[in-house]
Amino acid sequence: MTTTPRTSTGTDRALAVAAVRDLLLAVGEDADRLGLLRTPERVADLMLDLFSGLGVDPASALGAPVALTENEHPGELVGMTGIPFRSVCEHHLLPFDGVVDVYYAPERHIAGLSRIASLVDLAARRPQLQERLGQQIADALMTVLRPHGVAVRIEATHGCVAHLEPRAASSRAVTVATVGSIPDATWRLAARDHSAS
Incomplete structure (x- = not known):
């Protein structure tokens, strides 16, 4: 097909x-x-x-945020981990792929979880750098949801590394992008729970 x-x-x-x-x-x-x-x-x-994400604002994947009422409290942190992605490195036009973990500390708005996965996919569909990808995801969440803070962790393998440095072919690049503030204790708890899974 x-x-x-x-x-x-x-x-x-x-x-x-x-x-x-x-x-x-x-x-x-x-x-x-x-x-x-x-x-x-x-x-x-x-x-x-x-490259179908070129010319499209990644924040558009989030749609309209869900407003919380005065009586609703979503907790200190919302996270979605292990979101798979594939992109193309802009330096050699070779693929890189891995997983993205997204955390945000809501204030008055939240996003549908599938919308967060769509954001990751849309931001990845362009010639990209791993460092920029994390920042674009974090910035989009800040723009649309206006949370207290966002943290985006990406772990990926890169085709260019595998080709240029075969001994490092199984290495994984890790980047973390943060915007705003997330309470340290909450972030440590989320990071610990994720690493234990």
Whole structure:
């Protein structure tokens, strides 16, 4: 079964297909040989899907926040851990993937948990850096929910590291982005509980 790739606004599939063909020719390949005839289309469709978040504000994935009433209190911290993602490193256009843990300390608004997963996915669908990805997720949550604070932890493996430094192929990069403030005791409890699972 084939699926139509998601694409961002302003994409040009024909130009992308031609660019992949040109790249094959540039590295000395015969772009007309049987095994490569449809490769430019396949690669272009894959890249258009992987970059479908370009031109889209990641915060839009959160939709309208859920307002809490005066009698509701969501607790000191809301967390969603182990959100899988895949992105493409902007330095070598190789994939990196892993998991994202998102924590926020609500004030008067919360987000649906599936919306947080959608935010991670949308922010990842563009040429990206792991450090920037965490900050974009944190900033989007701060903008939409206006919580006391947000912390985003990402752990990922990188294709460029595996290719350039094969002995470090199984290494994992860890980044943490924080905005605002989360009580230290609460953050330590969340981090401890997550590491024990």
